Amino acid sequence: MEILVCVKRVPDTAENEIEVNKDGTDIERDDLVYSVNEWDNYAAEEAIQIRDNVGGTVTVLSVGGEDAEEVVRREMAMGADQGILLSDEAFTGSDGRGISEIIKAEVEKGKYDLILTGAQADDGAGQIGGMLAALLDWPYASLVNLIEIIDESKIKVGREIAGGNQEMSEIDLPCVLSIQTGINEPRYVGIRGIRKVASMEIPVHGTGDLSLSPDVIGKSGAKVKRLDYFVHDPGEGADILEGSIDEILDKLVEILKTKGGIK
Protein backbone atom coordinates (compact mmCIF):
# COMPACT_ATOMS: atom_id res chain seq x y z
CA MET A 1 0.00 0.00 0.00
CA GLU A 2 1.36 3.43 -0.98
CA ILE A 3 0.43 5.83 1.81
CA LEU A 4 0.84 9.59 1.98
CA VAL A 5 0.66 11.35 5.34
CA CYS A 6 0.16 15.13 5.50
CA VAL A 7 1.75 16.82 8.49
CA LYS A 8 1.84 20.40 9.71
CA ARG A 9 4.34 22.18 11.89
CA VAL A 10 2.52 24.02 14.67
CA PRO A 11 3.29 25.73 17.97
CA ASP A 12 3.16 23.09 20.68
CA THR A 13 0.30 24.09 22.97
CA ALA A 14 1.43 21.66 25.65
CA GLU A 15 4.75 23.56 25.83
CA ASN A 16 3.56 27.12 25.26
CA GLU A 17 0.94 29.54 26.45
CA ILE A 18 -0.20 31.16 23.23
CA GLU A 19 -0.37 34.95 23.46
CA VAL A 20 -1.27 37.69 21.03
CA ASN A 21 1.51 40.14 20.10
CA LYS A 22 1.28 43.85 20.86
CA ASP A 23 -0.49 45.02 17.72
CA GLY A 24 -2.59 41.90 17.24
CA THR A 25 -1.02 41.02 13.89
CA ASP A 26 0.21 37.64 15.05
CA ILE A 27 0.73 35.46 18.08
CA GLU A 28 3.91 36.03 20.08
CA ARG A 29 6.37 33.83 18.20
CA ASP A 30 9.59 34.47 20.13
CA ASP A 31 10.54 31.46 22.23
CA LEU A 32 7.71 29.35 20.84
CA VAL A 33 8.38 25.63 20.81
CA TYR A 34 7.10 24.01 17.61
CA SER A 35 6.24 20.42 16.96
CA VAL A 36 4.22 18.29 14.61
CA ASN A 37 0.47 18.76 14.97
CA GLU A 38 -0.78 16.29 17.62
CA TRP A 39 -3.27 14.59 15.26
CA ASP A 40 -0.61 14.07 12.57
CA ASN A 41 1.48 11.84 14.82
CA TYR A 42 -1.44 9.45 15.06
CA ALA A 43 -1.79 9.56 11.27
CA ALA A 44 1.91 8.80 10.76
CA GLU A 45 1.84 5.98 13.32
CA GLU A 46 -1.20 4.44 11.65
CA ALA A 47 0.44 4.63 8.22
CA ILE A 48 3.61 2.98 9.51
CA GLN A 49 1.63 0.18 11.17
CA ILE A 50 -0.36 -0.46 7.99
CA ARG A 51 2.84 -0.60 5.93
CA ASP A 52 4.43 -2.96 8.43
CA ASN A 53 1.39 -5.24 8.12
CA VAL A 54 0.72 -5.23 4.40
CA GLY A 55 3.86 -3.79 2.84
CA GLY A 56 4.32 -0.66 0.74
CA THR A 57 5.77 2.74 1.56
CA VAL A 58 4.91 5.70 3.73
CA THR A 59 5.62 9.18 2.39
CA VAL A 60 5.33 12.21 4.66
CA LEU A 61 4.51 15.59 3.17
CA SER A 62 4.32 19.08 4.58
CA VAL A 63 3.45 22.43 3.06
CA GLY A 64 5.34 25.22 4.75
CA GLY A 65 8.55 27.15 5.03
CA GLU A 66 12.01 25.70 5.39
CA ASP A 67 11.32 25.02 9.05
CA ALA A 68 8.66 22.51 8.12
CA GLU A 69 11.45 20.15 7.13
CA GLU A 70 12.01 19.33 10.79
CA VAL A 71 8.54 17.84 11.23
CA VAL A 72 8.88 15.80 8.05
CA ARG A 73 12.17 14.46 9.34
CA ARG A 74 10.66 13.69 12.71
CA GLU A 75 8.01 11.50 11.10
CA MET A 76 10.71 9.84 9.02
CA ALA A 77 12.46 9.07 12.28
CA MET A 78 9.22 7.41 13.41
CA GLY A 79 9.57 5.08 10.45
CA ALA A 80 8.23 6.78 7.33
CA ASP A 81 10.22 5.87 4.22
CA GLN A 82 10.49 9.27 2.60
CA GLY A 83 9.54 12.89 2.90
CA ILE A 84 8.55 15.75 0.63
CA LEU A 85 8.52 19.43 1.46
CA LEU A 86 6.25 21.69 -0.56
CA SER A 87 7.65 25.14 -0.15
CA ASP A 88 7.49 28.32 -2.22
CA GLU A 89 7.08 32.03 -1.52
CA ALA A 90 3.97 31.87 -3.68
CA PHE A 91 2.30 29.49 -1.20
CA THR A 92 2.38 32.03 1.64
CA GLY A 93 -1.05 33.20 2.72
CA SER A 94 -2.91 30.32 1.09
CA ASP A 95 -6.24 29.44 2.66
CA GLY A 96 -7.41 25.87 3.24
CA ARG A 97 -8.43 25.50 -0.37
CA GLY A 98 -5.01 26.74 -1.47
CA ILE A 99 -3.13 24.26 0.74
CA SER A 100 -5.38 21.47 -0.53
CA GLU A 101 -4.72 22.46 -4.16
CA ILE A 102 -0.97 22.42 -3.51
CA ILE A 103 -1.13 18.95 -1.93
CA LYS A 104 -3.38 17.73 -4.75
CA ALA A 105 -0.81 18.82 -7.34
CA GLU A 106 1.84 16.74 -5.58
CA VAL A 107 -0.50 13.76 -5.17
CA GLU A 108 -1.10 13.74 -8.91
CA LYS A 109 2.61 13.31 -9.53
CA GLY A 110 2.69 10.10 -7.52
CA LYS A 111 0.54 7.05 -7.12
CA TYR A 112 -1.06 6.70 -3.72
CA ASP A 113 -3.68 4.30 -2.42
CA LEU A 114 -4.34 6.05 0.84
CA ILE A 115 -3.85 9.60 2.11
CA LEU A 116 -4.01 10.33 5.81
CA THR A 117 -4.34 13.76 7.41
CA GLY A 118 -4.95 14.78 10.99
CA ALA A 119 -8.54 15.55 12.00
CA GLN A 120 -7.57 19.15 12.66
CA ALA A 121 -4.57 21.37 13.29
CA ASP A 122 -3.73 24.46 15.33
CA ASP A 123 -6.44 26.67 13.87
CA GLY A 124 -9.12 24.05 14.45
CA ALA A 125 -10.30 24.08 10.85
CA GLY A 126 -10.42 20.37 10.05
CA GLN A 127 -10.64 21.16 6.36
CA ILE A 128 -7.63 19.89 4.40
CA GLY A 129 -8.54 16.20 4.25
CA GLY A 130 -12.11 16.76 3.07
CA MET A 131 -11.13 19.38 0.53
CA LEU A 132 -8.29 17.30 -0.85
CA ALA A 133 -10.57 14.28 -1.26
CA ALA A 134 -13.17 16.35 -3.08
CA LEU A 135 -10.55 17.91 -5.35
CA LEU A 136 -9.24 14.44 -6.22
CA ASP A 137 -12.76 13.07 -6.43
CA TRP A 138 -11.81 10.32 -3.99
CA PRO A 139 -14.05 9.12 -1.16
CA TYR A 140 -13.40 10.58 2.29
CA ALA A 141 -14.02 9.77 5.91
CA SER A 142 -13.18 12.10 8.78
CA LEU A 143 -12.40 11.49 12.46
CA VAL A 144 -11.28 7.96 11.75
CA ASN A 145 -10.42 5.94 14.84
CA LEU A 146 -10.10 2.47 13.30
CA ILE A 147 -8.68 1.15 10.02
CA GLU A 148 -8.81 -2.46 8.86
CA ILE A 149 -7.36 -3.42 5.52
CA ILE A 150 -9.78 -5.74 3.71
CA ASP A 151 -7.93 -6.12 0.40
CA GLU A 152 -6.16 -4.07 -2.24
CA SER A 153 -9.28 -2.25 -3.27
CA LYS A 154 -11.12 -1.52 -0.03
CA ILE A 155 -10.75 -0.96 3.69
CA LYS A 156 -13.02 -0.83 6.70
CA VAL A 157 -12.98 2.35 8.76
CA GLY A 158 -14.49 3.39 12.05
CA ARG A 159 -15.44 7.05 12.48
CA GLU A 160 -15.88 8.63 15.83
CA ILE A 161 -19.33 10.11 16.27
CA ALA A 162 -21.14 11.69 19.19
CA GLY A 163 -21.31 9.99 22.57
CA GLY A 164 -18.29 7.78 22.02
CA ASN A 165 -20.13 5.73 19.41
CA GLN A 166 -18.41 4.52 16.29
CA GLU A 167 -19.70 4.57 12.73
CA MET A 168 -18.37 1.67 10.66
CA SER A 169 -18.11 1.89 6.89
CA GLU A 170 -16.43 0.21 4.01
CA ILE A 171 -14.57 2.58 1.73
CA ASP A 172 -12.93 2.05 -1.66
CA LEU A 173 -9.30 2.87 -2.36
CA PRO A 174 -7.87 5.26 -3.18
CA CYS A 175 -9.35 7.42 -0.43
CA VAL A 176 -8.52 10.19 2.00
CA LEU A 177 -9.02 9.75 5.75
CA SER A 178 -8.64 12.27 8.55
CA ILE A 179 -7.32 10.61 11.68
CA GLN A 180 -8.61 11.21 15.21
CA THR A 181 -6.39 11.01 18.28
CA GLY A 182 -6.51 7.77 20.23
CA ILE A 183 -6.55 5.51 17.14
CA ASN A 184 -3.15 4.12 18.24
CA GLU A 185 -0.28 4.97 20.53
CA PRO A 186 2.27 6.95 18.51
CA ARG A 187 5.78 5.67 19.12
CA TYR A 188 8.35 7.73 20.90
CA VAL A 189 11.06 9.33 18.78
CA GLY A 190 14.36 9.93 20.50
CA ILE A 191 17.40 11.92 19.49
CA ARG A 192 18.95 8.75 18.14
CA GLY A 193 16.05 8.18 15.79
CA ILE A 194 16.31 11.71 14.44
CA ARG A 195 20.04 11.30 13.97
CA LYS A 196 19.52 8.17 11.91
CA VAL A 197 17.55 10.06 9.30
CA ALA A 198 19.53 13.29 9.52
CA SER A 199 21.32 12.78 6.25
CA MET A 200 18.32 11.63 4.24
CA GLU A 201 17.46 13.93 1.38
CA ILE A 202 14.05 15.60 1.53
CA PRO A 203 13.12 17.00 -1.88
CA VAL A 204 11.58 20.47 -1.95
CA HIS A 205 8.90 21.11 -4.56
CA GLY A 206 7.56 24.54 -5.48
CA THR A 207 5.41 26.11 -8.17
CA GLY A 208 7.94 25.15 -10.84
CA ASP A 209 7.53 21.46 -10.03
CA LEU A 210 3.76 21.38 -9.62
CA SER A 211 1.02 22.19 -12.02
CA LEU A 212 -0.97 24.78 -10.12
CA SER A 213 -3.24 27.62 -11.10
CA PRO A 214 -2.08 30.83 -9.44
CA ASP A 215 -5.68 31.96 -8.77
CA VAL A 216 -6.22 29.47 -5.99
CA ILE A 217 -2.96 29.69 -4.05
CA GLY A 218 -1.22 32.31 -1.98
CA LYS A 219 -2.69 35.42 -0.50
CA SER A 220 -4.31 36.58 -3.72
CA GLY A 221 -6.06 33.25 -4.22
CA ALA A 222 -7.37 33.07 -0.68
CA LYS A 223 -11.09 33.60 -0.18
CA VAL A 224 -10.70 33.35 3.56
CA LYS A 225 -8.24 35.71 5.21
CA ARG A 226 -7.29 36.21 8.82
CA LEU A 227 -7.37 39.90 9.77
CA ASP A 228 -5.90 39.83 13.25
CA TYR A 229 -5.57 37.98 16.53
CA PHE A 230 -7.21 39.13 19.72
CA VAL A 231 -7.98 37.90 23.17
CA HIS A 232 -11.62 37.23 23.79
CA ASP A 233 -12.96 39.68 26.38
CA PRO A 234 -12.95 37.65 29.58
CA GLY A 235 -15.59 40.02 31.02
CA GLU A 236 -17.95 37.50 32.56
CA GLY A 237 -15.22 35.03 33.34
CA ALA A 238 -14.66 33.08 36.52
CA ASP A 239 -14.25 34.64 39.90
CA ILE A 240 -10.55 33.98 40.50
CA LEU A 241 -9.87 33.15 44.14
CA GLU A 242 -7.03 35.28 45.51
CA GLY A 243 -5.00 35.36 48.68
CA SER A 244 -2.64 32.99 50.42
CA ILE A 245 -2.98 29.32 49.60
CA ASP A 246 -4.72 28.74 52.94
CA GLU A 247 -7.21 31.49 52.26
CA ILE A 248 -7.90 30.08 48.79
CA LEU A 249 -8.43 26.58 50.19
CA ASP A 250 -10.77 27.92 52.88
CA LYS A 251 -12.83 29.84 50.34
CA LEU A 252 -12.96 26.91 47.96
CA VAL A 253 -14.07 24.42 50.58
CA GLU A 254 -16.74 26.86 51.72
CA ILE A 255 -17.99 27.12 48.13
CA LEU A 256 -17.92 23.35 47.73
CA LYS A 257 -20.01 22.95 50.86
CA THR A 258 -22.70 25.44 49.79
CA LYS A 259 -22.88 24.16 46.20
CA GLY A 260 -23.20 20.52 47.20
CA GLY A 261 -19.68 19.61 46.17
CA ILE A 262 -18.90 17.63 49.32
CA LYS A 263 -20.87 14.60 50.36
Added chain:
Amino acid sequence: MAQTVFTYILHKDGKIDDTAFELISAAKKILPDAPVIAIAVGSGSELEAACNELSASYPEIWKIDDEALSYPNAEIIRGLLPRIIPQGSIVLVPHEHFGMDLSPGLSIKLDTSFLPDAVDFQGMEDGKLKAIREEYSGQVSTHVLCDIAQGSVITIRPGVFKADESKGESGTVVDKTADALKEGLPGQSRRFLEVVEAEVGDVDITKSEILISVGRGIEDEENLEMVNELAETMGGDVSCSRPIVDAKWMEKSRQVGTSGQTVKPKVYLALGISGSFQHMGGVKGAPYVIAVNKNPKAPIFQQADVGVVADILEFIPMLTDKVKEIKG
Protein backbone atom coordinates in the same frame (compact mmCIF):
# COMPACT_ATOMS: atom_id res chain seq x y z
CA MET B 1 -30.67 37.45 -7.29
CA ALA B 2 -30.56 37.70 -3.54
CA GLN B 3 -28.53 35.01 -1.82
CA THR B 4 -30.38 32.30 0.01
CA VAL B 5 -29.07 30.81 3.23
CA PHE B 6 -29.58 27.08 3.59
CA THR B 7 -29.27 25.39 6.96
CA TYR B 8 -28.44 21.72 7.20
CA ILE B 9 -30.66 20.02 9.77
CA LEU B 10 -29.37 17.26 12.01
CA HIS B 11 -32.07 14.96 13.30
CA LYS B 12 -32.30 11.58 14.94
CA ASP B 13 -35.26 9.29 15.59
CA GLY B 14 -37.59 11.99 14.26
CA LYS B 15 -36.32 14.64 16.69
CA ILE B 16 -34.45 17.62 15.35
CA ASP B 17 -31.22 18.75 16.95
CA ASP B 18 -30.97 22.05 18.87
CA THR B 19 -28.58 23.33 16.23
CA ALA B 20 -31.51 23.58 13.79
CA PHE B 21 -32.64 26.71 15.64
CA GLU B 22 -29.14 28.02 16.33
CA LEU B 23 -28.46 28.06 12.60
CA ILE B 24 -31.44 30.43 12.09
CA SER B 25 -29.81 32.95 14.42
CA ALA B 26 -26.49 32.52 12.66
CA ALA B 27 -28.16 33.00 9.27
CA LYS B 28 -29.79 36.22 10.44
CA LYS B 29 -26.44 37.54 11.61
CA ILE B 30 -24.80 36.75 8.29
CA LEU B 31 -27.42 38.17 5.94
CA PRO B 32 -30.31 39.66 7.94
CA ASP B 33 -32.67 39.91 4.96
CA ALA B 34 -31.88 36.70 3.15
CA PRO B 35 -34.44 33.93 2.93
CA VAL B 36 -33.52 30.96 5.14
CA ILE B 37 -34.39 27.48 3.96
CA ALA B 38 -33.87 24.29 5.98
CA ILE B 39 -32.57 21.17 4.28
CA ALA B 40 -33.57 17.90 5.88
CA VAL B 41 -32.28 14.61 4.52
CA GLY B 42 -33.50 11.23 5.69
CA SER B 43 -36.23 8.74 5.12
CA GLY B 44 -39.82 7.88 5.87
CA SER B 45 -41.74 8.74 9.01
CA GLU B 46 -38.68 9.93 10.91
CA LEU B 47 -37.94 12.53 8.27
CA GLU B 48 -41.58 13.51 8.20
CA ALA B 49 -41.62 14.06 11.94
CA ALA B 50 -38.48 16.19 11.68
CA CYS B 51 -40.00 18.27 8.87
CA ASN B 52 -43.17 18.79 10.89
CA GLU B 53 -41.20 20.09 13.81
CA LEU B 54 -39.16 22.34 11.51
CA SER B 55 -42.22 23.87 9.92
CA ALA B 56 -43.00 25.69 13.16
CA SER B 57 -39.81 27.73 12.85
CA TYR B 58 -38.85 27.69 9.17
CA PRO B 59 -40.94 29.19 6.35
CA GLU B 60 -39.56 26.67 3.90
CA ILE B 61 -38.06 23.21 4.24
CA TRP B 62 -36.48 21.20 1.45
CA LYS B 63 -36.47 17.49 2.03
CA ILE B 64 -34.70 14.60 0.36
CA ASP B 65 -36.41 11.37 1.28
CA ASP B 66 -34.97 7.99 0.39
CA GLU B 67 -34.48 4.67 2.11
CA ALA B 68 -30.75 4.88 1.33
CA LEU B 69 -30.59 8.06 3.44
CA SER B 70 -32.00 6.59 6.64
CA TYR B 71 -28.47 6.77 8.02
CA PRO B 72 -26.71 10.07 7.24
CA ASN B 73 -23.73 8.99 5.13
CA ALA B 74 -21.89 12.24 4.40
CA GLU B 75 -20.34 10.82 1.25
CA ILE B 76 -23.77 10.37 -0.32
CA ILE B 77 -25.18 13.64 0.96
CA ARG B 78 -22.16 15.56 -0.34
CA GLY B 79 -22.99 14.21 -3.77
CA LEU B 80 -26.69 15.05 -3.53
CA LEU B 81 -26.69 18.60 -2.21
CA PRO B 82 -24.96 20.26 -5.19
CA ARG B 83 -27.78 18.93 -7.36
CA ILE B 84 -30.37 21.02 -5.53
CA ILE B 85 -28.54 23.96 -3.98
CA PRO B 86 -28.45 26.94 -6.38
CA GLN B 87 -25.04 28.35 -7.24
CA GLY B 88 -23.91 31.18 -5.00
CA SER B 89 -25.90 30.11 -1.93
CA ILE B 90 -24.69 30.15 1.65
CA VAL B 91 -24.86 26.78 3.38
CA LEU B 92 -24.68 26.54 7.17
CA VAL B 93 -23.80 23.25 8.83
CA PRO B 94 -23.22 22.50 12.53
CA HIS B 95 -19.53 22.02 13.32
CA GLU B 96 -19.72 18.54 14.83
CA HIS B 97 -18.95 15.00 13.75
CA PHE B 98 -21.27 14.92 10.76
CA GLY B 99 -20.68 18.53 9.74
CA MET B 100 -16.92 18.07 9.82
CA ASP B 101 -17.34 15.05 7.54
CA LEU B 102 -19.64 16.74 5.04
CA SER B 103 -18.61 20.35 4.78
CA PRO B 104 -15.02 20.90 3.56
CA GLY B 105 -15.62 18.67 0.54
CA LEU B 106 -19.05 20.18 -0.04
CA SER B 107 -17.45 23.60 -0.47
CA ILE B 108 -15.27 22.16 -3.23
CA LYS B 109 -18.23 20.49 -4.93
CA LEU B 110 -20.19 23.77 -4.78
CA ASP B 111 -17.05 25.75 -5.69
CA THR B 112 -17.54 28.18 -2.83
CA SER B 113 -15.40 29.50 0.00
CA PHE B 114 -15.25 27.48 3.21
CA LEU B 115 -15.34 28.95 6.67
CA PRO B 116 -14.97 26.37 9.44
CA ASP B 117 -16.13 26.61 13.06
CA ALA B 118 -17.41 30.18 13.13
CA VAL B 119 -18.40 31.46 16.58
CA ASP B 120 -19.73 34.91 15.63
CA PHE B 121 -20.34 37.29 12.75
CA GLN B 122 -19.86 41.04 12.55
CA GLY B 123 -21.55 41.99 9.31
CA MET B 124 -19.95 42.79 5.99
CA GLU B 125 -16.65 44.60 5.48
CA ASP B 126 -15.28 45.43 2.01
CA GLY B 127 -18.00 43.24 0.57
CA LYS B 128 -16.83 40.28 2.60
CA LEU B 129 -18.29 38.55 5.61
CA LYS B 130 -16.47 39.33 8.85
CA ALA B 131 -16.47 36.39 11.21
CA ILE B 132 -14.87 35.39 14.50
CA ARG B 133 -13.07 32.11 14.95
CA GLU B 134 -10.86 30.63 17.63
CA GLU B 135 -7.43 29.06 17.30
CA TYR B 136 -5.19 27.01 19.58
CA SER B 137 -8.16 25.39 21.33
CA GLY B 138 -9.66 28.75 22.17
CA GLN B 139 -6.52 30.37 23.56
CA VAL B 140 -6.79 33.19 21.02
CA SER B 141 -9.53 34.50 18.77
CA THR B 142 -9.28 35.89 15.25
CA HIS B 143 -11.32 38.03 12.91
CA VAL B 144 -11.47 36.61 9.42
CA LEU B 145 -12.87 37.97 6.18
CA CYS B 146 -14.62 35.42 4.02
CA ASP B 147 -15.54 36.08 0.42
CA ILE B 148 -19.15 34.90 0.13
CA ALA B 149 -19.98 36.57 -3.20
CA GLN B 150 -19.91 33.24 -5.03
CA GLY B 151 -21.44 31.39 -2.11
CA SER B 152 -19.97 29.80 0.97
CA VAL B 153 -20.14 26.73 3.16
CA ILE B 154 -19.84 27.77 6.79
CA THR B 155 -19.75 25.46 9.77
CA ILE B 156 -21.20 26.90 12.96
CA ARG B 157 -19.98 25.92 16.41
CA PRO B 158 -22.87 24.28 18.29
CA GLY B 159 -24.15 26.02 21.38
CA VAL B 160 -22.81 29.54 20.74
CA PHE B 161 -25.72 31.08 18.84
CA LYS B 162 -29.00 31.49 20.73
CA ALA B 163 -31.68 29.20 19.45
CA ASP B 164 -34.28 31.10 17.41
CA GLU B 165 -37.53 29.35 18.06
CA SER B 166 -39.74 32.29 17.16
CA LYS B 167 -42.71 30.05 16.48
CA GLY B 168 -45.60 31.02 14.32
CA GLU B 169 -44.30 29.92 10.96
CA SER B 170 -46.27 27.33 9.16
CA GLY B 171 -43.56 26.36 6.81
CA THR B 172 -44.03 24.51 3.58
CA VAL B 173 -42.16 21.32 2.94
CA VAL B 174 -40.82 21.10 -0.59
CA ASP B 175 -39.93 17.62 -1.78
CA LYS B 176 -36.60 17.78 -3.62
CA THR B 177 -36.11 14.02 -3.76
CA ALA B 178 -36.64 13.69 -7.49
CA ASP B 179 -34.20 16.50 -8.34
CA ALA B 180 -31.60 15.14 -5.95
CA LEU B 181 -31.84 11.54 -7.11
CA LYS B 182 -32.53 11.80 -10.79
CA GLU B 183 -28.94 11.02 -11.65
CA GLY B 184 -28.91 8.12 -9.22
CA LEU B 185 -27.33 7.70 -5.83
CA PRO B 186 -23.81 9.17 -5.51
CA GLY B 187 -21.20 8.31 -2.91
CA GLN B 188 -21.32 4.54 -3.35
CA SER B 189 -17.59 4.30 -2.72
CA ARG B 190 -18.24 4.66 1.00
CA ARG B 191 -20.79 2.20 2.33
CA PHE B 192 -22.24 2.52 5.81
CA LEU B 193 -22.21 -0.72 7.78
CA GLU B 194 -23.29 -0.14 11.38
CA VAL B 195 -22.94 1.97 14.48
CA VAL B 196 -21.00 0.35 17.29
CA GLU B 197 -22.33 1.69 20.57
CA ALA B 198 -19.92 2.97 23.20
CA GLU B 199 -18.98 0.53 25.92
CA VAL B 200 -20.58 1.01 29.30
CA GLY B 201 -18.07 1.60 32.05
CA ASP B 202 -17.92 0.71 35.71
CA VAL B 203 -19.24 4.10 36.80
CA ASP B 204 -21.96 6.00 34.96
CA ILE B 205 -20.65 9.57 35.11
CA THR B 206 -23.82 10.88 33.48
CA LYS B 207 -25.55 10.23 36.82
CA SER B 208 -22.86 11.72 39.07
CA GLU B 209 -23.69 14.82 41.09
CA ILE B 210 -20.10 15.67 41.85
CA LEU B 211 -17.48 15.27 39.14
CA ILE B 212 -13.77 15.66 39.64
CA SER B 213 -12.55 15.94 36.09
CA VAL B 214 -8.92 15.71 35.13
CA GLY B 215 -7.11 16.79 31.97
CA ARG B 216 -3.69 16.74 30.35
CA GLY B 217 -2.35 18.95 33.15
CA ILE B 218 -2.07 15.85 35.34
CA GLU B 219 1.00 14.95 33.28
CA ASP B 220 1.49 11.38 34.43
CA GLU B 221 -0.64 8.30 34.92
CA GLU B 222 0.67 7.86 38.45
CA ASN B 223 -0.68 11.26 39.41
CA LEU B 224 -4.21 9.99 38.89
CA GLU B 225 -3.91 8.43 42.33
CA MET B 226 -4.22 11.84 43.99
CA VAL B 227 -7.28 12.64 41.87
CA ASN B 228 -8.94 9.41 42.97
CA GLU B 229 -8.23 10.26 46.57
CA LEU B 230 -9.69 13.74 46.22
CA ALA B 231 -12.82 12.33 44.57
CA GLU B 232 -13.25 9.76 47.29
CA THR B 233 -12.85 12.41 49.96
CA MET B 234 -15.39 14.70 48.31
CA GLY B 235 -17.79 11.85 47.62
CA GLY B 236 -17.69 12.37 43.86
CA ASP B 237 -16.64 10.48 40.76
CA VAL B 238 -13.63 10.96 38.50
CA SER B 239 -14.11 11.94 34.88
CA CYS B 240 -11.59 13.24 32.36
CA SER B 241 -10.83 15.00 29.10
CA ARG B 242 -9.92 13.25 25.92
CA PRO B 243 -6.09 13.15 26.12
CA ILE B 244 -6.38 11.03 29.28
CA VAL B 245 -8.42 8.46 27.37
CA ASP B 246 -6.16 8.67 24.30
CA ALA B 247 -3.23 7.83 26.57
CA LYS B 248 -5.26 4.86 27.85
CA TRP B 249 -4.99 6.06 31.43
CA MET B 250 -8.75 5.98 31.89
CA GLU B 251 -11.68 4.27 30.20
CA LYS B 252 -13.51 5.97 27.36
CA SER B 253 -16.68 5.84 29.45
CA ARG B 254 -15.12 8.45 31.76
CA GLN B 255 -14.54 10.98 28.98
CA VAL B 256 -16.63 14.14 29.09
CA GLY B 257 -17.32 15.92 25.82
CA THR B 258 -18.90 15.84 22.40
CA SER B 259 -17.27 12.54 21.58
CA GLY B 260 -17.69 11.22 25.09
CA GLN B 261 -20.37 11.54 27.74
CA THR B 262 -22.79 14.37 28.37
CA VAL B 263 -22.81 14.97 32.11
CA LYS B 264 -25.16 17.00 34.30
CA PRO B 265 -23.56 17.19 37.73
CA LYS B 266 -24.23 19.81 40.42
CA VAL B 267 -20.54 20.58 40.76
CA TYR B 268 -17.89 20.16 38.08
CA LEU B 269 -14.31 20.51 39.24
CA ALA B 270 -11.98 20.79 36.24
CA LEU B 271 -8.33 20.08 37.04
CA GLY B 272 -5.71 20.86 34.38
CA ILE B 273 -8.29 21.08 31.59
CA SER B 274 -7.97 23.91 29.05
CA GLY B 275 -11.69 24.16 28.30
CA SER B 276 -11.97 23.33 24.60
CA PHE B 277 -15.50 23.54 23.25
CA GLN B 278 -15.50 19.83 22.51
CA HIS B 279 -14.86 19.15 26.18
CA MET B 280 -17.22 21.75 27.61
CA GLY B 281 -19.85 20.67 25.06
CA GLY B 282 -20.38 17.64 27.28
CA VAL B 283 -20.96 19.65 30.44
CA LYS B 284 -24.69 20.38 30.56
CA GLY B 285 -27.37 21.32 33.04
CA ALA B 286 -25.57 24.49 34.24
CA PRO B 287 -23.48 22.94 37.01
CA TYR B 288 -21.31 25.02 39.27
CA VAL B 289 -17.93 24.89 37.49
CA ILE B 290 -14.67 25.24 39.38
CA ALA B 291 -11.46 25.34 37.36
CA VAL B 292 -7.92 24.85 38.58
CA ASN B 293 -5.27 25.64 35.98
CA LYS B 294 -1.77 27.00 36.11
CA ASN B 295 -2.33 29.23 33.08
CA PRO B 296 -4.35 32.30 34.11
CA LYS B 297 -5.35 32.74 30.44
CA ALA B 298 -6.70 29.23 29.97
CA PRO B 299 -10.08 29.42 28.18
CA ILE B 300 -11.70 27.36 30.94
CA PHE B 301 -11.60 30.45 33.17
CA GLN B 302 -14.05 32.14 30.81
CA GLN B 303 -16.58 29.42 31.41
CA ALA B 304 -16.06 28.54 35.04
CA ASP B 305 -17.86 30.14 37.98
CA VAL B 306 -14.81 30.06 40.17
CA GLY B 307 -11.16 29.67 39.29
CA VAL B 308 -7.92 28.92 41.05
CA VAL B 309 -4.60 29.62 39.33
CA ALA B 310 -2.37 26.87 40.67
CA ASP B 311 -0.31 23.83 39.83
CA ILE B 312 -2.73 20.95 40.26
CA LEU B 313 0.03 18.57 41.29
CA GLU B 314 0.52 20.69 44.39
CA PHE B 315 -3.04 21.87 44.78
CA ILE B 316 -4.88 18.55 44.67
CA PRO B 317 -3.24 17.00 47.79
CA MET B 318 -3.77 20.24 49.71
CA LEU B 319 -7.44 20.36 48.76
CA THR B 320 -7.85 16.72 49.75
CA ASP B 321 -6.36 17.44 53.18
CA LYS B 322 -8.60 20.48 53.63
CA VAL B 323 -11.75 18.56 52.75
CA LYS B 324 -10.71 15.77 55.14
CA GLU B 325 -10.15 18.35 57.83
CA ILE B 326 -13.63 19.88 57.61
CA LYS B 327 -15.27 16.49 57.35
CA GLY B 328 -13.51 15.67 60.63
